[in-house]
Amino acid sequence: MRLLALAALLALAALGWRLWQGPPLETLELRRQDLVQTVVVSGHVETPHRADIAAQITGTVLEVPVREGQAVKAGDLLVALNPAEAQAALAQADAALVQARAQRRQLEELQRPQAELALRQSAATLDTTRASADRAEALFAQGFIGQAARDEAQRALVLADAQWRSAQRALEALAPNGSQFALAVAAVGSAEANAAAAAARLAYTRVRAPQAGLLIARNVEAGDVVQAGKLLMTLSPAGQTQLVADVDEKNLRLLALGQAALASADAYPQRRFDARLAYINPGVNAQTGAVQVKFDLPAPPAELRQDMTVSIDIEVARRPQALLLPVAALREPASAAPWVLRVVEGRAERCVPKLGLRAGGWVEVLEGLAAGDRVLPATAGLAVGDRVRVAAP
Known part of the structure; x- marks a missing residue:
């Protein structure tokens, strides 16, 4: 009995101790x-800019030799329009240019020599008439001729002088700094400009890639009639690939240019790649309360595509x-x-x-x-x- 009582007492003491300990x-x-x-954001893949390729003239599409998703080089043909009207306009402009150049050549080779000859002839006539007038004046003073003869000689001198002055002005107009020559030069310049415009219009019938890149949209087919300004294709130019994301403005204080980040495309979540914060928009979107940021990719993965969704972990502190x-x-x-x-x-x-x-x-x-x-x-x-x-x- 004593042993049982002692055991019970010890058990109670242990329980009390544990209760006392908590x-x-x-x-x-x-x-x-x-x-x-880190700050985790969602964004998308974007090249620095896109090129929207539009028609510059109205025309009928003859050929579209490229497909959506195709990589093209600068100068590759994208769309061919019917060139018949532009070719006719160019032929007409070229003919007008030939005519304007011929008229200028005629001025230099024919009209100017004729004007020089006319000036020499009028000068000779003026000299002869002046001599005749001087003789008539002397004869009148001696009483050998009457007043009528003297007046007739003076009228002939005035007419000869007027003809000489007119021939002189005609030659001046045909000189390199004269008005007639300037009009001929202007006519040639206008014809050249019209021919250049017609040639440019003909070139517009061949829509070419302005630079190398990837065609991400195609909105035209052979047989379509397109208007000037109609969007035909969208080109994603080859160049530096960036990630663009919107960050909540409450995290703006944590961001700094040059911060490292790890990104992954939602289509390939296990393939993570390095990125670096390269741009922070100075303004905040009033509707969304977000700030746009951009990331450079030192080594963009080959599987990245324009507008692909990505997740980005920005390392803001360590x-x-x-x-x-x-x-x-x-x-x-x-x-x-x-x-x-x-x-x-x-x-x-x-x-x-x-x-x-x-x-x-x-x-x-x-x-x-x-x-x-x-x-x-x-x-x-x-x-x-x-x-x-x-x-x-």
């Missing part, structure tokens, strides 16, 4: 490891061997001063640590806790000062 609870331990904070606290231990985590219950000598003690980065279920501890400290999960129903017993791992 309930056994699982705890969370602080530890040191690298912490990387702390090597930081002291980390599980976020599950934080109480009032959204307040200005989150706190934890730390186990100190078998009791739950309130502790308000100074915190830093948060990422992946962990938060960086700057002050207030040390490595190896154990804290209670926020779900543990204990108050400050309660006894607690650390459960065996």
Whole structure:
């Protein structure tokens, strides 16, 4: 009986001791490891720009020798329009140009020599008439001829002088700096411009790739009648591929040019590739509250396609061997001063640590806790000062 009583007494003492120690609870331990904070966004693949290829004249499509998704080189034929009307217009413009050049040549080779000859003839006539007028004046003074004869000689001199001046002006007009020559030169220039415009219009019947790239849209077929300005194809030019994404403005303070990122296409989620933040839009979209950002790809994977959806993890901060606290231990985590219950000598003690980065279920501890400290999960129903017993791992 004594042994049974002693055993019962010891059992009661052990139970009382355990009750006095508090309930056994699982705890969370602080530890040191690298912490990387990321911002995850969704975006799409984009080349720096697209080229919308449109018709520049109205015409009927004769041929479309390319297909959607085809890679083309600069100058490759994309669409051929019926050139008959443009060819006729060019022939007419070329004929007008030949005529204008012939008229200028006629001015130089025929009209100008004729004007020079006429000037020489009028000058000779003027000299002869002036001599005759001088003789008539002398004879009149001597009384050998009358006033009528003297006046007739003077009228002939005035007429000869007028003819000489007219011939002189005609030759000046035909000179390289004269008005007639300038009109001939202008006519040739106008004809050349019309011929060039007609040649350009004919060239517009052959729509070619402005640069190398990938055709991502085709909106025309042979037999279509297209109007000037109608979109025929969309070309994604070959060049640097970028990722474009919209980031919530609340994360704007975390972003900086040059930050590293890891991306993956939704079509190939297991194939991750490097990216680097290259552009942050200075404005915020008022409707969505987002900021557009762009990423350069040092080595874009071959499987990337224009407008493909991608997921991007932006590394915004890194702390090597930081002291980390599980976020599950934080109480009032959204307040200005989150706190934890730390186990100190078998009791739950309130502790308000100074915190830093948060990422992946962990938060960086700057002050207030040390490595190896154990804290209670926020779900543990204990108050400050309660006894607690650390459960065996």
